[in-house]
Amino acid sequence: NGLWIDPLMRTILETTMPDFVQADKLDTLQEMGMQLKSFCETFIAKLDELHLLAGGQTNAADPQQSFGGGESVKNHQLVKLCDNYADMYTRRRRETLLFEARELIQKSDYHNTQVAGYDPLTHPEMQLPEGIKGTPFEATIGNSMSIFLLHKASVSQIAHTLLEKVHATMEEAVSVAKALNAKRHTDHINAPVDAVSADGGSPSEFPSQSNANFQGDRATAVPWEGLPAVLYQTARQYLFLYRSIIPSKYAEEIAKVPRTAAILHNDCIFFNHHCLTLGLQYKDDLGPPKEDIQAGISNAGKLVPQLCMFVDM
Numbered sequence: 371n372g373l374w375i376d377p378l379m380r381t382i383l384e385t386t387m388p389d390f391v392q393a394d395k396l397d398t399l400q401e402m403g404m405q406l407k408s409f410c411e412t413f414i415a416k417l418d419e420l421h422l423l424a425g426g427q428t429n430a431a432d433p434q435q436s437f438g439g440g441e442s443v444k445n446h447q448l449v450k451l452c453d454n455y456a457d458m459y460t461r462r463r464r465e466t467l468l469f470e471a472r473e474l475i476q477k478s479d480y481h482n483t484q485v486a487g488y489d490p491l492t493h494p495e496m497q498l499p500e501g502i503k504g505t506p507f508e509a510t511i512g513n514s515m516s517i518f519l520l521h522k523a524s525v526s527q528i529a530h531t532l533l534e535k536v537h538a539t540m541e542e543a544v545s546v547a548k549a550l551n552a553k554r555h556t557d558h559i560n561a562p563v564d565a566v567s568a569d570g571g572s573p574s575e576f577p578s579q580s581n582a583n584f585q586g587d588r589a590t591a592v593p594w595e596g597l598p599a600v601l602y603q604t605a606r607q608y609l610f611l612y613r614s615i616i617p618s619k620y621a622e623e624i625a626k627v628p629r630t631a632a633i634l635h636n637d638c639i640f641f642n643h644h645c646l647t648l649g650l651q652y653k654d655d656l657g658p659p660k661e662d663i664q665a666g667i668s669n670a671g672k673l674v675p676q677l678c679m680f681v682d683m
Contacts, residue, residue, distance in 0.1 A: 379451055382406070387459060389466050393542070393549040396456070396594045403455025410448045456593030463597070464604050471535060471608045475528055475615045482527045483633060486640055487520035520643045529637040532612055533644055536605045536680075540648075543601035544655040550595060598656055602678060609641065609680070645680035653678035 386406060391399060417423050423446075451458070616634065623630045656678055 375447055379448060382448075382451070383458060383462065387455075387462050390463070391459065393545040396459075396546065396549060396597075397553075399456040399459050400593055403452050406455065407449055407452035410446075410452055411444070414446045414448055454593075457596075460594060460597045460600050464600050467535075467539060467601075467604050468607060468611070471532065471611055472615075474531060474535070475611055476619075478528045478531075480526050480528055480616065480620060480633070481630070483524040484527055484530055485522060486525045486530060487522040487643075489522045520640065523636045523639070524633065525636045525640045526633050528616070529612070529640055532608055533641070536608050536648070539601050539605040539608070540652045543598040543605070544652055546594070546601065547598040547656045550598065602656065606680065609645075612637075612641075649679035649681065 386402065414423070616637075617624065620630055620634070624634055625631075
């Protein structure tokens with residue numbers, strides 16, 4: 371049993387689990403898990419009947435239960451994997467994204483650069499108002515917004531592509547969060563009258579983000595509810611990968627080659643500039659709408675936008 375179960379579980383996940391599912395199609399993961407579970411229960415019951423599992427044979431009156439010391443079919447590891455199929459997608463999605471980021475950082479040529487930022491002397495927003503004479507340099511002094519511009523510099527293509535990946539992952543987290551909010555709202559509207567508390571459904575306590583979705587006075591599990599938080603953490607981990615790999619991989623070159631040291635410096639300025647406001651761009655879209663919280667539909671996931679930040683990176 372122990373010799374074949376782990377390779378079989380890995381093979382099932384590798385061959386049936388999609389690498390990416392659109393936010394509005396995430397409910398299909400649960401359906402796929404149920405279909406897979408039906409097949410696995412029959413498979414495990416047959417193995418038990420042939421005495422290929424630890425214990426006795428299957429109870430003919432109830433094929434879900436084994437006797438003679440055999441383990442229950444419904445408690446078998448393979449069947450439990452199917453029950454947690456949607457949760458496994460969250461883990462697989464994180465692993466896939468981190469693997470792609472690591473491959474980008476490790477296998478791309480760090481010496482390839484591209485220009486990022488603006489030249490404050492030529493940026494159109496930094497020009498003097500019409501009718502006022504002066505040099506572009508005087509315009510930057512007179513315009514206080516110039517300090518918020520990322521000054522034009524060469525950064526590595528790795529840094530530029532990695533930041534694009536951070537944005538793409540955060541946008542995916544937002545799309546999943548919106549789909550989750552829509553599902554909560556729909557479930558709340560369709561909830562039976564007796565499922566709502568007597569005071570109109572205002573909750574005295576909200577369920578935790580990890581295991582519940584509030585509908586009136588009852589909690590219903592949403593298998594992929596934790597996906598937005600995992601995607602947010604994954605986006606942050608891209609930057610951890612860069613910080614861990616690049617300085618160590620090119621340590622000697624950074625110490626001896628001025629151009630490489632300059633690229634690393636520019637990359638750090640580039641990331642620092644964008645991290646200052648990166649969390650603000652997405653935090654309001656990661657949690658449930660304020661109207662839903664006030665209406666008692668859901669408080670789950672409110673912690674994610676409160677903690678959404680990159681300024682500490």
